[in-house]
Structure formats: structure tokens, C-alpha cells
Amino acid sequence: MKKAAQQALQCLDLTSLNEGDTPADIDALCARAQTPFGPVAAVCVWPRFVAQARALLPANIRVAAVANFPAGDLDLARTLADVQEIATAGGDEVDVVLPYRALIKGQTVECAEFLAEVRHATRPLTLKVIIESGELLTNDLIAQGARLALMAGADFVKTSTGKTKVSATPKAAGVILKEIKLSGLGSAGFKASGGIRTVADAQVYLQLFETHLGAAAIGPQRLRFGASALLGDIEAVLSGSQVAAARSVY
Template structure:
């Protein structure tokens, strides 16, 4: 039972669910190499690194075996050129990506929900065995009804995860948006994963999303196969809690 875990064990579980991310505009190969090194921590490996597509082939041989590479497509704008997104997806997979984080065409949702459903379906087909995370940009959708419709469309299209945000807008992951997505996942059978992203800075932030996921989708839901955290700044705090060290201010980052 998750309620029996110590703070240290919860922090370790959160590290194991982390998509350690660098999607900064100035990201370099040196930054990606450092990210690969950080991904194998003293308290266990993270689930994945999440990087720009142009760095996937560079990162693949540098990353410890067992840590996945996630990359982003149609990012961050969420445009409507599905053919271009499919080409981007296929290239990322050929370069060695294990997971694809797709920004859906969320601006299209209000007028044409079917476009998002079809977009997700086609990208999922291109992914084959690779996981597809549908980024809904919930902070931009803002209205609970629209967030719910986005979740429904992505689930209908076959997304393996629902992800809140790109981390590139004013409002990213929030507990309110997370609850809408998790309820949609639970109503869909509870097998699809959930990834809050953007603005997660502390152990308490991360734990709150994990607790919410387990409460709404069932105790034990929040394993790395179904629960991820899109962040970089939170790792330092999680390591401090897991290692019993003094906690400092969070690092700047995604």
C-alpha cells in the first residue's frame, strides 16, 4: 500500500517516475550529455529523459541502459500539419526515441474535436510500440469543459498518456487540470498514463500529483508505466529527501 511508504521511499518512487527534461531554447549537446549523466542518480534511475528531437541520436549511446528517451513533436505550437508531425515522429523513432510527446492541435478543439482524435490516432499508428503522450496544453484551454473534451479526444485516438502541458506557456500543470485528466483516465478504464509537466519544483509538488493519481485511478496506479513527472528542477529536492540531506531552493528549469 502506498500509505505505508516512508518519505524516503516516496521520493525514490518519484525519481523513478521522472521524465528529466531539458527543452530550453538554448539547449546544447553539452547540456544533453549532462542530462544523461544526471539521469542515473544515487537514489535510482529516472524513467526517461525528455529532449528536443535533434538530440535523440546524440543521446542514445550516452544514456544508461534502461532509461528511456522521450522527445517532443509538433512542439510547442501544436500546429495542424499532421503530415509534418508524422515525418518528425518517424525520424525521432529512427534516431532512437522510445516515447513521443505530441502537442495536440488544442486550438482546433472547440470547433473540431474530431481533428484531435484523428491526429492522435495517426501519430499513434506511426509510433508502433513506442509510447505516445498527448500534450493537451491545459493552461491554454483553461475551461474545464474544453480540457475534458481534449482528454476525451486524445483517449479516443489511442494515446498511451495524457500530459498536461508543454511547460512553455503561462499556466502549466495545475491540480485542477490534473483532476480532470485523471477522472477521464479512470472513466476510460484506468490503464492510460498521466504526466503533469511544468512548474513542479518540490517534493511536495510531485507527491501531491502522485497522491491525486492514486486516489482517482486506484491505489498503486502511479507506477512509472502509468505516471510520469515532466520536470528538471524537482530532481535536486527529490534527491535531498531520498538521501536525508538538507533541502535547498529549487533549481531553475522546466
């Protein structure tokens, strides 16, 4: 379990995306990101907090922020404005929501064009495309969403915003990971987000990732976990606490 905890820590996007987030919350988030057991991979915040987070964190912890979040509308102008705000403030990564409702309606071309524009606007930043897998109710739609993201040049395919009834699931993760493997893109990664609160939860995705992409690929360059509460359980496991219970300061 300690190995899984250390891997999860190295791949963690420590996240705070509450509507009422304040600068004090971001101060606390950034302080938590630098643990006695090592740093997280990144913090993930609203665009308005990117400059603050970047100023507080060392260069080895990346700053990610969300665009078109959590709505996932087919609204390119708003999305590009979010991207510009993130880039100008010194962000390293953009987590953008695929217009999943449009995809469900069969607007595949529109979704592909949207993602192509976002990919162009985000370079050279890392781009994670959130396909909102819990709303794509069939494996075929989940696979299609993942393929659209990968064809557009996404660096990561991400499961969920964490704002819908169903977030990350092992079933959806398996579909996405299969598409990443089939794509032949040796640098493409996977991010599981939403509902992952314990090391045991994370271990399921670590095992799935290893099955599809291999143990050597496990690392922050190709695997991320988006979570806020997970860090408490990681620290409990790594410190040898009797009770490894997830906790959150947010």
C-alpha cells in the same frame, strides 16, 4: 516525504527543452539521469538529440522526444516528420502536442483525425499526448482533450508543454485522471508537466493519482513527471539534507 521522493524519481522524465540546448547540455542531462538513488524513468529532449541520448543511457532509461512542440498546430506533415526523426534515431517515447487551438475553435473531428494518424505513425513507441490544459480554460475542454487522446490510443495524457503561462495544476490533473478512470483503459497513464519543482509539488499529484487510479498503479508505466529542476529536490530529500531546494544544471 522520502517515499514521495522515491516515487517521483522512478516516474521522472528528466527534461531539457530549451531553444539553445547543445550536445554538452544533453551530456549533462544524461549524466544527471543516473543518480545515486536510482535512475529516472526517461529523459525528454528535442528530436535532434535522441541518438545522442540513446547512446549515452542504459536501456532501462527511456528516451522521449517531442513532436509538434510547443506550437500544437494542426500540422500533420510537420508532426509526422518529427515522429519519423524520433523513431529513426532510436527513441522510445513521443510526446506530441494536441492541436489545442483547433480544439478550442471546435475542430473536434480534425483533432481526432490528427491524433489517429500520429498514433498509427508512432507504434510501437509509447505515445504521450500533451493537451496543454492551461490553455483549455474550462473543465469541459480539458476533459474533451483527454478523451480525444485516450480514444486515439494514447498511452499517457500529459498536462502541458511547460511553455505557456499556466502549466500543470491540481484542478486540471483531477479532470484528466477522472477521464482516464472513466475510460476503463487499465493501462492508460497520466503525466504532469510544467511548474513541478519540489517533492512537495509532486506529492500533490501522487495523492491525486492514488485517489483516482489507486496506489498500486503508481509507477513509471502509468505515472510520469516532466521536469528539470525537480531532480535536485528529490536528491536533497533522499539524502536527508536539511534544505531541500530545487536546483537545475540547465
